[in-house]
Amino acid sequence: MGLLSVEALGGLLTGFGVILTPENLYLCFLGSLIGTLVGVLPGVGPLAALALLLPITFTLSPVGGMVMLASIFYGAMYGGSTTSILLNIPGEAASVVTCIDGHQMAKQGRAGAALGIAAIGSFVAGTLGVIVMTFFAPAIAAVAIRFGPPENFALMVLGVVCTLFMITGSPVKGVLMMALGFLTAAIGIDVVNGRERFTFGSVNLSAGIELLAVVIGLFGLTEVLSNVEKVVKSTVVTDRIRGLWPSLADWRASWRPMLRGSGLGFVLGLVPGGGPVTASFMSYALEKRISAHPERFGKGAVEGVAGPESANNAAVAGSIIPVLSLGIPGNPVTALLLGALVIQGIQPGPLFITQRPDLFWGIVASMYVGNVFLLLLNLPLVGLWAQLLRVPYRVLFPVVLLLSMVGTYSANKNVFDLWVMLGFGIAGYVLHKLEYDLAPFVIAFVLAPLLEQSLRQSLAMSPDGAMIFVQRPGTALMLVASAVLVALMFRRKQKKSGGDL
Amino acid sequence: MIERTLNLFWILLGAAAAAYAWTLGIVGPSGPESGLFPFISALIILGAGVVLLLQRSGDAAVPDFPRGAALGRVLGVVAGLAFMAVSIPYLGFAVSGFITMIILLRAVEKSGWLFSIALAVASVAVVVGLFGHVLGMTLPRGPWGF
Numbered sequence: 001m002g003l004l005s006v007e008a009l010g011g012l013l014t015g016f017g018v019i020l021t022p023e024n025l026y027l028c029f030l031g032s033l034i035g036t037l038v039g040v041l042p043g044v045g046p047l048a049a050l051a052l053l054l055p056i057t058f059t060l061s062p063v064g065g066m067v068m069l070a071s072i073f074y075g076a077m078y079g080g081s082t083t084s085i086l087l088n089i090p091g092e093a094a095s096v097v098t099c100i101d102g103h104q105m106a107k108q109g110r111a112g113a114a115l116g117i118a119a120i121g122s123f124v125a126g127t128l129g130v131i132v133m134t135f136f137a138p139a140i141a142a143v144a145i146r147f148g149p150p151e152n153f154a155l156m157v158l159g160v161v162c163t164l165f166m167i168t169g170s171p172v173k174g175v176l177m178m179a180l181g182f183l184t185a186a187i188g189i190d191v192v193n194g195r196e197r198f199t200f201g202s203v204n205l206s207a208g209i210e211l212l213a214v215v216i217g218l219f220g221l222t223e224v225l226s227n228v229e230k231v232v233k234s235t236v237v238t239d240r241i242r243g244l245w246p247s248l249a250d251w252r253a254s255w256r257p258m259l260r261g262s263g264l265g266f267v268l269g270l271v272p273g274g275g276p277v278t279a280s281f282m283s284y285a286l287e288k289r290i291s292a293h294p295e296r297f298g299k300g301a302v303e304g305v306a307g308p309e310s311a312n313n314a315a316v317a318g319s320i321i322p323v324l325s326l327g328i329p330g331n332p333v334t335a336l337l338l339g340a341l342v343i344q345g346i347q348p349g350p351l352f353i354t355q356r357p358d359l360f361w362g363i364v365a366s367m368y369v370g371n372v373f374l375l376l377l378n379l380p381l382v383g384l385w386a387q388l389l390r391v392p393y394r395v396l397f398p399v400v401l402l403l404s405m406v407g408t409y410s411a412n413k414n415v416f417d418l419w420v421m422l423g424f425g426i427a428g429y430v431l432h433k434l435e436y437d438l439a440p441f442v443i444a445f446v447l448a449p450l451l452e453q454s455l456r457q458s459l460a461m462s463p464d465g466a467m468i469f470v471q472r473p474g475t476a477l478m479l480v481a482s483a484v485l486v487a488l489m490f491r492r493k494q495k496k497s498g499g500d501l
Numbered sequence: 502m503i504e505r506t507l508n509l510f511w512i513l514l515g516a517a518a519a520a521y522a523w524t525l526g527i528v529g530p531s532g533p534e535s536g537l538f539p540f541i542s543a544l545i546i547l548g549a550g551v552v553l554l555l556q557r558s559g560d561a562a563v564p565d566f567p568r569g570a571a572l573g574r575v576l577g578v579v580a581g582l583a584f585m586a587v588s589i590p591y592l593g594f595a596v597s598g599f600i601t602m603i604i605l606l607r608a609v610e611k612s613g614w615l616f617s618i619a620l621a622v623a624s625v626a627v628v629v630g631l632f633g634h635v636l637g638m639t640l641p642r643g644p645w646g647f
């Protein structure tokens with residue numbers, strides 16, 4: 001462990017060497033800026049923004065591209081609180097819970113304190129999360145490096161099952177979406193033997209379904225279609241925001257929730273299916289439960305801002321660990337980050353840290369730097385972000401759609417992808433209305449090639465067929481854990497619906 | 502009704518995909534074949550579709566689909582994007598993007614002509630400038646060379 005710590009510190013120094021160049025610092029700043037903007041503006045989530053901006057990273061170095069994408073992800077967590085506190089409209093999903101007490105504080109004339117605590121809590125949690133990540137990710141990779149195809153298969157199954165376990169809707173619909181993701185990913189040429197699958201003679205389908213078209217359609221277009229249903233009148237913040245530095249009483253009330261939120265968020269970020277949204281809700285529930293005065297919650301309790309805002313930022317660091325050290329994404333945003341690396345010809349996994357130390361440690365170091373940028377962007381410039389809320393959605397959405405079209409087209413320079421994007425957008429909109437969770441689809445779609453490869457390699461190397469998954473203790477343990485989670489998932493659903501699935 | 506129809510669709514999709522995957526081969530002399538993974542996925546879709554179809558009707562989601570003007574706005578967006586996908590090969594990105602923006606702003610958002618044209622020109626110019634020139638991406642051009 002001591003050796004690992006020394007290695008981690010050495011790696012971190014390498015990372016700072018990589019990130020502290022004008023180009024990478026600029027990209028980190030740009031990502032932080034875009035992330036904050038995305039977080040502030042309601043109707044544009046971090047996933048849609050990442051998908052739209054992914055094509056830009058094709059022209060950048062892998063380090064620069066990944067640094068920018070990662071900073072958009074955690075930048076959105078910072079920016080989301082601004083809209084929640086000032087307008088009672090969450091800028092993105094992980095800031096929904098901040099509306100409750102954050103907006104109450106704003107109504108009591110304490111918007112500055114709420115925004116300050118949110119920014120400082122985000123900074124504290126983001127930095128603590130990256131510190132733990134610095135030492136934790138290499139340790140996980142050191143264990144996973146011994147994994148063979150059966151273990152990799154079982155680990156990915158466990159990851160997908162964890163995602164299903166965490167979804168709030170129907171588990172059957174979640175399982176169906178996951179299988180649909182696997183099936184969609186199978187379209188194209190089988191890389192093992194060059195055989196075409198589900199292409200029906202179409203040249204466009206033989207290259208497979210483009211990840212960008214899927215993500216932009218399912219998350220970007222679906223979000224726009226859901227938003228344009230209603231005419232949203234833009235609310236303008238006219239009051240000057242004062243007192244951004246919290247009072248001593250605010251500090252006293254907030255430091256413990258910040259630390260608890262950081263710990264809880266980090267752990268929930270690690271779990272596939274967890275991530276920032278779950279972390280913020282769990283943190284709010286925890287703070288309310290352990291508070292000596294739970295009746296203050298909902299009426300402007302600063303703990304209700306400090307805990308969730310810390311939790312969602314720590315969850316970002318937590319959720320990046322499984323992607324970089326195991327190659328397993330836990331939510332759609334990290335699935336897209338994984339996809340971005342694969343597009344660049346890089347396969348994250350246990351060997352990633354040793355094969356591409358510049359990239360891994362560059363990303364880690366950029367998160368330290370990015371958190372500082374974000375604190376500076378979100379505290380002194382909060383008034384500027386508030387003014388951006390003047391941009392009405394009717395101006396925003398046509399531009400988002402135009403970017404969606406360019407983003408989708410740019411992947412393969414193929415108009416067919418535009419139809420795929422449109423098809424997935426309409427399908428996503430209808431499925432969303434019917435309470436289908438779209439996250440398992442994207443995670444399964446991204447994981448499918450690796451999962452299939454591991455399954456086929458495992459069966460090919462086994463003289464006893466599928467028994468190989470039982471004969472190896474690590475594999476058996478992970479598959480049993482998956483089976484237990486599936487059983488618990490359906491049991492929970494049965495309890496909810498009074499006996500029926 | 503929509504949910505029931507969709508569940509039936511899942512069953513048909515799962516069955517068709519499983520049947521097709523079977524023709525690709527499941528397990529051969531050299532190990533697993535191309536059809537194994539999609540076959541398993543298709544069976545899961547089929548099974549989940551059956552379970553959803555057999556659910557009590559009270560458990561089915563009651564979708565809140567838009568009606569009237571709201572439906573018109575959603576269809577307007579879809580129509581605008583469909584127009585763009587159809588017209589890009591013939592008109593190029595800049596012109597089809599401009600017309601799409603006008604459709605979205607005029608038909609969906611009921612914006613004024615002047616505002617719509619100004620925003621459409623500005624947005625298309627920024628996107629073409631950023632992607633086409635700064636990032637060096639080849640955007641489809643129309644017969645006018647842009």
